[in-house]
Amino acid sequence: MTSALSAQTRSAQTRSARTRPRRLLLLFLVLASTCAAALVLGTILAADGFSLLELAILVLFSTLFAWITTSFWICVIGFVVHLGAISRRGLHATAAVERLERPSTTALVMPIYNEDPARVVAGLKATLDSLCENDTSGGFDLFILSDTTDPDIWLAEEMAWSHLNREFAGRIDIFYRHRPRNLARKSGNIADFCESWGYRYDYMIVLDADSVMSGDCLTRMVARMDSHPRVGLIQVPPVPVMRESLFARAQQFASSLYGPTFAAGLGYWLEGDSNYWGHNAIIRVQPFMEHCGLPVLPGREPFGGEILSHDFVEAALLRRAGWEVWLADDLSGSFEEPPPTLIDHAKRDRRWCQGNLQHIGVLLARGLRPLSRLHLGMGVMSYLSSLMWLLLLVLSGLEAWRQSQTEHSYFIEGDLFPNWPVSYAFEATTLLAITLAILYLPKLFGYLALFGERRRLLAHGGAIKAALSVVLESLMSILLAPILMLFQSGFIVSILAGRSVRWASQHRDDEETSWREAAAAHGVQTAVALAAGTLSAVYIPDFFLWLTPVLIGPLLSIPLSRFTSRVDVGRKLKDWGLFLTPAETDPPRVLQLLARNLSARLSAGPEDPTDALFEQAIHDPFMNALHRTLLERQPRAKSERLRLDGLIARVQENGAASLSRDEKRDLLCDPTSMATLHALAWQARDGTPPEPKLSEPKRGPEPQGAAAG
Amino acid sequence: MEARLTTPLQEPCVYLAPGAFDTLAIGSDADPAPFPAQVPAQDLAPQKRPQSETTLRIDRYLQAAGAADTTRRSRLTAAAARDLLAQGATPSWAEIIAAVDRSLAGEFATACASAAPASARGRIALSLAEHPTPDTETAEMGNDWGTPPRHRQVMAAQDLSLWRPYLRPSMHRGADRLRNVQVSRSAQSLAACLCWLAVVIIP
Numbered sequence: 001m002t003s004a005l006s007a008q009t010r011s012a013q014t015r016s017a018r019t020r021p022r023r024l025l026l027l028f029l030v031l032a033s034t035c036a037a038a039l040v041l042g043t044i045l046a047a048d049g050f051s052l053l054e055l056a057i058l059v060l061f062s063t064l065f066a067w068i069t070t071s072f073w074i075c076v077i078g079f080v081v082h083l084g085a086i087s088r089r090g091l092h093a094t095a096a097v098e099r100l101e102r103p104s105t106t107a108l109v110m111p112i113y114n115e116d117p118a119r120v121v122a123g124l125k126a127t128l129d130s131l132c133e134n135d136t137s138g139g140f141d142l143f144i145l146s147d148t149t150d151p152d153i154w155l156a157e158e159m160a161w162s163h164l165n166r167e168f169a170g171r172i173d174i175f176y177r178h179r180p181r182n183l184a185r186k187s188g189n190i191a192d193f194c195e196s197w198g199y200r201y202d203y204m205i206v207l208d209a210d211s212v213m214s215g216d217c218l219t220r221m222v223a224r225m226d227s228h229p230r231v232g233l234i235q236v237p238p239v240p241v242m243r244e245s246l247f248a249r250a251q252q253f254a255s256s257l258y259g260p261t262f263a264a265g266l267g268y269w270l271e272g273d274s275n276y277w278g279h280n281a282i283i284r285v286q287p288f289m290e291h292c293g294l295p296v297l298p299g300r301e302p303f304g305g306e307i308l309s310h311d312f313v314e315a316a317l318l319r320r321a322g323w324e325v326w327l328a329d330d331l332s333g334s335f336e337e338p339p340p341t342l343i344d345h346a347k348r349d350r351r352w353c354q355g356n357l358q359h360i361g362v363l364l365a366r367g368l369r370p371l372s373r374l375h376l377g378m379g380v381m382s383y384l385s386s387l388m389w390l391l392l393l394v395l396s397g398l399e400a401w402r403q404s405q406t407e408h409s410y411f412i413e414g415d416l417f418p419n420w421p422v423s424y425a426f427e428a429t430t431l432l433a434i435t436l437a438i439l440y441l442p443k444l445f446g447y448l449a450l451f452g453e454r455r456r457l458l459a460h461g462g463a464i465k466a467a468l469s470v471v472l473e474s475l476m477s478i479l480l481a482p483i484l485m486l487f488q489s490g491f492i493v494s495i496l497a498g499r500s501v502r503w504a505s506q507h508r509d510d511e512e513t514s515w516r517e518a519a520a521a522h523g524v525q526t527a528v529a530l531a532a533g534t535l536s537a538v539y540i541p542d543f544f545l546w547l548t549p550v551l552i553g554p555l556l557s558i559p560l561s562r563f564t565s566r567v568d569v570g571r572k573l574k575d576w577g578l579f580l581t582p583a584e585t586d587p588p589r590v591l592q593l594l595a596r597n598l599s600a601r602l603s604a605g606p607e608d609p610t611d612a613l614f615e616q617a618i619h620d621p622f623m624n625a626l627h628r629t630l631l632e633r634q635p636r637a638k639s640e641r642l643r644l645d646g647l648i649a650r651v652q653e654n655g656a657a658s659l660s661r662d663e664k665r666d667l668l669c670d671p672t673s674m675a676t677l678h679a680l681a682w683q684a685r686d687g688t689p690p691e692p693k694l695s696e697p698k699r700g701p702e703p704q705g706a707a708a709g
Numbered sequence: 710m711e712a713r714l715t716t717p718l719q720e721p722c723v724y725l726a727p728g729a730f731d732t733l734a735i736g737s738d739a740d741p742a743p744f745p746a747q748v749p750a751q752d753l754a755p756q757k758r759p760q761s762e763t764t765l766r767i768d769r770y771l772q773a774a775g776a777a778d779t780t781r782r783s784r785l786t787a788a789a790a791r792d793l794l795a796q797g798a799t800p801s802w803a804e805i806i807a808a809v810d811r812s813l814a815g816e817f818a819t820a821c822a823s824a825a826p827a828s829a830r831g832r833i834a835l836s837l838a839e840h841p842t843p844d845t846e847t848a849e850m851g852n853d854w855g856t857p858p859r860h861r862q863v864m865a866a867q868d869l870s871l872w873r874p875y876l877r878p879s880m881h882r883g884a885d886r887l888r889n890v891q892v893s894r895s896a897q898s899l900a901a902c903l904c905w906l907a908v909v910i911i912p
Contacts, residue, residue: 143856161855166837176855196859293864317867365869621774621806625832629854675829679803682770686802 019271023371026269029073033438034066040431044424053399060392067385068438070378071262075442078265082449104202106140106222106282111189113147113182115209117156120144121164122597123212128164130590132171134215139222141173143197145189147182151664154178155613158626176630180669186278187294187310198285208279211238214333214590221282224328232288232323233315235274235281236331237263240338241583241591244510244571247345247564250476251338253469253579257460258446263329272324273371276315280334284323288314291321297361301500302354309355312379313362316372333588340510341565342480343521346487353383353491354500386488393550397536400543443470459582469578479553479560486525486554513565515558522557529554614664615656617674619681628671636670644673651677763800764790770809775836788812830854 041061045054108127112120124142131140144161148154161176168174179192190206198204203225205218213236221234237259240252266274276283292314297304307313315325339345356379362368363376410418447470450457460466513521533551536544553560563569573579583591617623636644647663656664667673767786776782789808793800800808813831892900 175857178855191864195861195864197857199860199862200857289862289864291867293866295866295869297869313869362869364871366872368872621770621832622836625774625829625836628829629833675806676803679801679806682806683802686766 015271019269019273022269026070026073026077030066030069033069033073034062037065037069037431037434038062040427044427044431047422047424051402053395053402057392057395057399060388060395064385064388064392065435065438067381068435072438072442074265074269075258075262075445076265077268078261078263079445079449081264081268082261083452103137103139104222104226105200106203106205106218107193107197107201107285108140108142108205108207108218109145109190109193110143110207110209110211111145111147111186112157112209113186114150114153115148117153117160118601119598120157120209121160122601123210123594124164125167125597126590126594127207127211127213127215127218128168128172128174129593130213131215131218132168133589135219138171140218141175141201143193144174144176145193146176146178147185147189148178149182149661149665151661151668152613154665154668155617155623155627158630159613159623162626178630180665184294184306185308187307187314191293194285194289198289201285203282204285204288205282206279208238208336210337211280212241212335212590212594213280214588217331217333220331221328225282225284228324230322230324231272231326232284232318232321233276233281233325234328235276235326236328236334238277238280238334238336239332239583241335241581242337242594243340244567244574245340245512245565246570246573247342248338248340248510249570249573249579250473250564251345252581252583253460254473254477255338256581256583257450257466257470258443260329261442261446261449263327267327267329270327270371272326273319273369274315274325274327275375276311276318276325278309278311280336287318287321287323291323292317297358299361300498302495302498303358303361305500307355307362308358309352309379312356312359312376316362316365316368316376319369319372320367333590335583335591341513342483342561343513343517343565346484346521349383349484349488350491353488354495356380356383357492357495383488383492386485387492389485390489393547397532397540397543397547400540404540404542440474443474446470455586456582459580459585461577461580461585465577465580469580472578476564478549479556480564482550482553483522483525483557483560486528490524510567511565512567513562515562518558518561522554522561525554525557529557614668617668618651618656618677621678624674624678627668628674631669631671631674633671636672641672644670648673648676648680652680763793763805766802766805767809770805771835774809774832785809785812785816788815 038058038061042058045058110120110124124144128142144157146154146157148157157178158176161174165174165176175197177193177196179189182188184191190204193204203222205213205221207213217236221236224234225231239259240248240255243249243252294307294310294313296306299305318325339348359376359380363373363380368376408419408421410420412419447466450460450466451463457463457466461469529551532547533544533555536547570579574584587595613623617627644667647659647667650658650663651667659667667677764786767789768782771782771785771789776785789805789812792808792811793804796804810829810831813835815831817831817834
């Protein structure tokens with residue numbers, strides 16, 4: 001092991017020597033492109049001398065140009081790597097590594113928070129089935145780490161765990177832990193796992209509630225970690241799948257088509273300085289525990305307090321401690337579900353926006369690697385850029401208005417020659433063309449890369465349908481980008497105003513947006529677009545035409561939001577062969593398993609209303625016992641005991657419906673109260689004729705293995 | 710442990726209103742009698758029940774807990790009834806459940822060949838199958854049974870304080886010299902005059 005480590009240190013040194021020139025090249029390309037563009041725009045603006053307004057426009061434009069150019073050059077190199085023109089030394093498992101003293105142990109950890117238990121179990125079953133088909137070494141355990149606050153969902157999770165546990169008995173150990181207090185949200189949940197059970201595992205693979213990973217991918221991740229002792233984290237890019245609304249299918253297509261080239265580019269430039277995206281990643285537990293304990297940031301929310309977007313910071317801390325962080329873009333079998341609608345996408349953005357802006361306070365933290373600062377900065381920029389774009393549009397409008405108010409003077413006092421107006425139409429058109437090329441060439445690269453792999457091309461619908469899908473997706477992004485820009489600008493303003501985001505679970509079903517919901521979410525955007533359009537049409541008609549592509553999206557945002565949320569439209573396009581992805585046309589085994597589990601869930605018919613679960617946990621001997629054995633006994637103060645007794649009395653008097661959600665949760669947290677309620681429920685049944693069928697616990701079909709006992 | 714759980718039930722004045730629990734337990738439209746105003750006085754007094762009724766109640770509970778096999782149920786019922794008889798008191802439901810749990814725990818502990826677990830676990834094993842399934846027989850389960858034992862090892866919060874410029878050790882000597890530099894009064898006066906001249910002349 002020691003020699004493996006020293007070999008790893010040597011390889012890290014050679015890697016550093018290899019990657020430095022690459023990164024300098026990227027820096028040069030970005031700076032050179034930005035300087036050239038800024039020079040052209042500067043020339044145009046400086047025709048009549050620089051005003052403060054023009055200077056602001058130039059600064060904003062240059063910053064935004066540098067931002068999009070960075071992505072562009074990443075995609076360019078990704079495209080070249082994808083074609084195989086450049087060989088890339090990825091992170092591969094090597095057979096030559098010394099035999100490990102013992103087989104490594106890995107925990108799959110899934111933090112959940114008020115998620116639909118049936119959906120969570122369907123995803124987990126698919127992952128575990130796939131794992132069992134691939135790996136028989138038994139080195140994997142699963143931890144379901146619940147932070148759920150809804151009492152009925154909590155009970156449903158316990159029942160789901162019980163079923164899952166029986167189904168995989170003897171193959172994979174499945175554990176369930178519920179935290180009564182959700183300290184530090186998701187990062188606190190993971191930290192609690194590490195602090196309690198980290199001693200049992202070499203690695204942990206973090207899953208999101210909608211994550212699905214193939215067994216092959218999981219075992220390969222572990223093999224790579226085994227082979228590279230200096231690697232602290234490997235992130236496998238998750239591919240969005242399984243949603244059917246138009247919005248989601250367009251996202252899935254874009255990610256499937258453009259994602260690989262972008263990820264290949266990122267992997268090439270960054271190598272061991274990559275980033276962590278919060279899930280679908282394997283982490284070496286020991287260094288994570290030593291170096292990734294998150295502090296509470298000084299000050300009040302939204303900038304202070306608990307770190308919301310913990311993933312970037314954890315990657316930066318691992319890098320600070322000298323551990324490598326890799327992006328394994330060559331591994332397939334890592335999936336997640338995208339938000340089904342534009343509004344859901346925006347809601348998720350609201351959380352991420354606050355988390356990323358909070359990184360401003362971490363950006364200059366002591367000892368971080370420059371590339372970690374870059375990752376944090378890019379995270380901040382991904383939201384600030386929206387506000388900058390909006391500002392650029394406003395300032396450009398003002399400049400256009402100012403120009404329209406000034407008449408050109410052909411004769412200047414003291415000058416014998418007339419001052420002819422100079423046209424910069426060519427420069428302006430060139431600049432616009434270059435900007436558009438930078439924005440849309442990556443899409444073209446993604447499309448062209450398909451021709452290198454026939455199977456992938458066919459899986460995307462073939463050359464013509466894939467091209468049509470690219471055009472359609474580009475049109476959609478033209479319409480949706482300004483809407484998202486307005487959303488994100490609004491988020492930034494609200495965060496700066498001190499409004500913090502609450503922790504809510506993500507909406508994961510294909511549920512269409514109603515007119516009412518769309519109007520509430522996009523009403524302001526429509527009004528803004530209408531006002532901007534009217535003002536520019538009246539006062540600066542020349543500018544109005546330029547502004548039209550940006551105005552159309554927000555102006556139509558209400559119908560657009562509703563239309564893109566429609567599942568029938570998404571399905572119709574699928575029937576026409578548009579927006580096809582390999583996950584739809586040639587699904588891997590793990591997604592087939594997931595689809596089977598989901599359809600089994602649907603065919604099982606409507607589930608018992610979860611409202612009844614609290615009552616079931618009181619009277620059903622099995623559920624009551626299961627729940628009580630999953631609770632940690634905690635000493636309670638006398639006053640608390642009296643309060644709980646009061647709640648019990650209230651249940652007796654008025655039924656469980658008289659309790660609030662929090663009160664139900666308090667009773668569920670206390671094993672004594674649950675035992676008391678159980679006994680009381682049976683006491684209350686005295687005098688009624690025994691009806692065993694009615695009192696049988698309502699449970700799903702027993703797995704075959706369990707029935708055999 | 711279980712005795713503590715059932716302690717409140719020894720105080721019949723508090724927990725005897727039946728109406729709401731009828732609804733809870735069997736979904737019937739029982740009269741939701743407000744508590745405690747309409748509780749009949751005779752219900753508040755400890756009741757003597759015949760032994761056969763206790764056996765029936767144990768049997769009913771075991772059936773609801775998942776003991777489908779009649780022979781096994783009879784065995785468990787007899788064990789629980791013996792337990793209750795040994796206590797000699799009129800059994801309340803809390804006591805019956807505790808007795809059932811004790812008899813199940815005894816059976817479960819024998820099947821697992823490990824230390825006797827908390828009694829409610831036997832009820833789970835009973836409901837799942839005749840013998841405990843692997844999720845119930847993992848020997849090293851923690852207190853809360855859903856997880857392995859915890860070994861707490863605190864993750865220390867990392868320092869994310871802001872970077873500030875600082876002098877390297879090699880620069881300290883030069884900085885110290887700069888800090889200790891001595892300039893005579895005449896040199897200071899000369900420098901001041903030159904500064905004034907610069908201000909006056911240069912513009």
